[in-house]
Amino acid sequence: MTSTPGTTPAQADQIQPDPSSIPIAISDTLVVARRNLTRLLRVPDSLVFGILQSVMFVLLFSLVFGGAIEVPGGSYVEFLMGGIFVQTVAFSSATTTIAMAEDLQRGIIDRFRSLPMSRGAVLAGRTVSDLGFSAITVAAMAITGLIVGWRTHSSFIEVVAAFALLFLFSYAFLWIGAVIGMSAKSPEVAQTAGLIWLFPLTFLSNAFVPTESMPEWLQPIAEWNPISSVVLAVRTLFGNLPEGYSAGDSFPMQYPIFMSIVWCVVLLAIFIPLGISRYRQAASR
């Protein structure tokens, strides 16, 4: 990045930026993210289906369950939105899994690995561009939610904080998705592997039902599930908790915002180094 516009290729060869330096890592990440976004716009199917799926979830849950499930002192639609937001954002990590597995299979990762670029940039670029994708689906859900009657009952700053927390959570899960993608034997395997862990994780939580309705032995598991903390934190920040709602007595349910941040930081601290180490050893198939 230090060369001037007039440099000839021969001169540029002598410039040897350190690929482990922060500015180079950021620049490489942006180059990779831009490549991914260009792809996304050129093949908009996944974008279109991502938006449709989010809209469909909100409509189905609110119209089908909305009338059947009564939430004392609140509305089910409002209660639900936090859960749908978190679930959809969690599931979008599967897209990352598949994309990584495809790049690996097509030899693109080999090409990147043979370049003198930052070792973390391919994964960082992938997760950053997929966070953009995630933001679009969140926007689609929010708009659909507003149409079917979802409202926030908190300050502007709290609403912003809720979305910020959603994106932090999304980013942590995208790294999990990336690590699974780097470990899958083929894109076909990645398709399943990217999704399967998400079902128990999202359903064993307070996303759709209060944990109190679960068998007693299951309650602590659900309450210590990171998804539950994030869902509860988002609901709290949106002001969408019904009056007198009891989330549970466990520590994560008492301090959901704090625990959400802790969970995200812990996940990132595990999965970023794991992903980079996978990338270093990656071999194309």
Next chain:
Amino acid sequence: MSAILAEDLVKVYSSRSGEVRALDGVSLEVEKGTVLGLLGPNGAGKTTAVRVLTTLLKPDSGRASVEGMDVVKQAGDVRRAIGLSGQYAAVDEYLTGRENLIMIGRLYHFNSAHAAARAEQLLERFDLTEAADRPSKGYSGGMRRRLDLAGALVAQPPVLFLDEPTTGLDPRSRVDLWDVIAELVRDGTTLLLTTQYLEEADKLADKIAVVDHGKVIARGTSDELKSQVGGERLDLSVGSQDEIAAAAETLEALTGYEPVVEHHTRQLSVPAEGGAQTLIEAIRALDDTDVTVLDVALRRPTLDDVFLAITGKTAADETEEATQS
């Protein structure tokens, strides 16, 4: 100083069916500005060798250096000195040719003007200007390979690795790509090329190393290898199974070599040192013995012939073994 040096490289993969010694003590040396052809069947270890030399894979033991830099300890420096174009054209199919090259330039940390200028140069050089702004998904196989090769050349690396650059291409595109590669070599680039085709190694390489089961089993110039095989070969097929024995006897008497016989296709193959003269004499002699000759051809030796001469097995047998193990 040699541009590429490998000493006793070993890489073992463990799989469910046991250990595969992908590299079993490979040593190579490529002098600056020359071309080494790594010739061998599928599964011989060619790609593994390239992956080690291009820093993508760490060897279990042994040492290797590129331009004097250790591929493990100075991997980052090595990456700045090499270009790699793999077996499967690693271009992003949804990006245009130009976008692919600019992206690579940016990842070499060229500024955007420089990356764009370099992309333009390469597109022109590889005859891709017209297709430059179309997604590479629509390119022909040959165009994709050229784009991939262009990607390897973005930073004008002094050392280039091409892993089976023409596998899967039609003959016309293959010859075109050979011309492009030959031109690069004329400019002084050091090249390590892997191939399954003797003809390709013959055309492009100064020296050839034949690899099999992770070992270099022969090395030398193309002429040296060919003299082991015995120059051109005469292939013929006879009318019926009963005639094979008589035909084999006649050919052996004529050439002094025992023909290779494939019974189910009724084909015989024998070195023809006298070229066309041997062909004429063989047909005459077979005609005298009343053997029906269905098809006859004089051809240049292939990888199979080299393998047969060195190992007593055909490369196809080797490939089969490799895929079974």
